[in-house]
Amino acid sequence: MARIVIVSNRVPSPNERGPRAGGLAVGLADALKDGGLWFGWSGEIAKTSRSEVKRVEADGITYATIDLCQEDYDRFYVGFANSTLWPLLHFRLGLIDFKREDLEGYIEVNRTYAAALALELRPDDLVWIHDYHLIPLGQELRKLGVKNRLGFFLHIPFVPASLFTALPQGNQLLRAFCAYDVVGFQTDEHRRDFLDCIEQILGLKAESDGQVETSTGRMQAIANPIGIDARGFAALATKAERSPETQRLKASLVGRALVIGVDRLDYSKGLPNRFDAFGRLLNSFPEHRQKVSYLQIAARSREDVSEYQAIRRELDRKAGNINGRFAEFDWVPLRYMTRAVGRNTLAGFYRAARIGLVTPLRDGMNLVAKEFIAAQDDNDPGVLVLSRFAGAAEDLSEALIVNPFDPDEIAEAMHQALIMPLDERKDRMARLRGRVFTVTAEAYCREFLKALAA
Known part of the structure; x- marks a missing residue:
């Protein structure tokens, strides 16, 4: 049976599970009920940008985390993720604060995540990456030769092409989605808007089941609403x-x-x-x-x-x-x-x-x-x-x-x-x-x- 690998921007501490756990941690608990690996940021700010992977074992799950330095945090998290992507994907173009160096920092942190994660993977792992912080992660893993099945799920809305084109170098980010085998959205509306962008901006036509032929393989877009226990x-x-x-x-x-x-x-x-x-x-x-x-x-x-x-x-x-x-x-x-x-x-x-x-x-x-x-x-x-x-x-x-x-x-x-x-x-x-x-x-x-x- 393939091991499940969950990747998210923040990794929940095993000591904080239960009443104080956030929506993502609660929603994904079933994916790891038989054990697996959960990889991502520790939530800690380190003095240097190169941090060792820290591992904690609990209930059959390995929690593997890395730290970010202050500059990475400012550009990746505060900058591009939450000052550019968050307002864009919530239809708030007037609140976008784009800086080229923030985009570069966003890509670089995803590259750092990929380098650390690649060393943790087994050949038959199913890798499930979550949310807007980590859109380029699959592409960076592919560059390192990772052949595993890669899935991505966007927990926030997506926008139609008429809005997505407001994002500087947005076609670069859109191409990063094509590294995944499956891309999931909360609603069929968000899925349709994504495929609209893929067709109008990248010129790639989706089939009726959401499959898209890309230069590197096939990617399928699905609607799969998250629920609760x-x-x-x-x-x-x-x-x-x-x-x-x-x-x-x-x-x-x-x-x-x-x-x-x-x-x-x-x-x-x-x-x-x-x-x-x-x-x-x-x-x-x-x-x-x-x-x-x-x-x-x-x-x-x-x-x-x-x-x-x-x-x-x-x-x-x-x-x-x-x-x-x-x-x-x-x-x-x-x-x-x-x-x-x-x-x-x-x-x-x-x-x-x-x-x-x-x-x-x-x-x-x-x-x-x-x-x-x-x-x-x-x-x-x-x-x-x-x-x-x-x-x-x-x-x-x-x-x-x-x-x-x-x-x-x-x-x-x-x-x-x-x-x-x-x-x-x-x-x-x-x-x-x-x-x-x-x-x-x-x-x-x-x-x-x-x-x-x-």
Whole structure:
């Protein structure tokens, strides 16, 4: 049986698995259930750019990591990955900050990863590379003579050719995809946009099944949505409902309905519009004043990127304005926190909420939407308000689907959710849960690896 090799920008520490693990680590757990290798950056900044591979063994998995020096981190991670590729692939051309030296640093770090990874590989390994940080890695491995089956999965959106051409030297990056045997996307829309770029920019025509003949072989583009361990998360939520944290939250609500949003602090998540929408809910539907509380958890991230500093200041101001306008001596309408909360605690909070508010401007999938659904009580479920531009919206049509650029539409959806009869809430949630319990993390891993091994 072939060994599975996972490659990602960050490698989770074996000591941090479980409640604090991020979406990627949770989603890929099934791929390595029989053991394997997980390779990538340690998260540490070293004094020099040439670091030895460090290995930790746990539960049959080898965690192999390398460090980055400060210059590599600044150019590869802060620079090209998060100041150029991230805004581009989230349709935010005005936020792109391209520097040629950042692109060169991005390629060089991928070359360093390839040189270290090649020494770890066995001839029959299946290599599965993840996300926008590592697009050129397959190409760099091929240059070193690696013959293994190589797969790549993009967890964020892709853009049509009309937008992708804004990327300087974008054709170079697009050619790097052709080194892979299989390239995966969250939705069929993202897959179509990718193939549109391949045809219009590189002149390569895709077959009906997404296969493309390249100068070095055949590459296939597939749509394969990531899921969660729905049964495990549902069990976690049932247990967490009785936890001290959830009980404290419920006591603080004093019978009020809870609206919850959980996101990274990122401009792609639509948080300013979401805050505006809550303010408009209280203004346009005054019957909900003092009867609803909104908890927004927005864990800080990428604080060395200027756009993230700006959005934090904007949200601080908006939260203050809403609370200053609508608060009473015994009611704070908007609770806003920027520190991370463990998954076990979040599971209990989701179960207690009447509304799950998931309104990104663009998102590859958004697993918060699926976790909210899995956490619900069948006898008294909440309602999911979901952006039409989240990849999850492709399957979760029984949610209240909104345009995240329209705060009034979000406010109206929240009002609809708050007054929705129990029978309708049950019917919508039953249909949503049926999909979330079918399109799971296990199914995601199984389908991708089946395509890669074919």
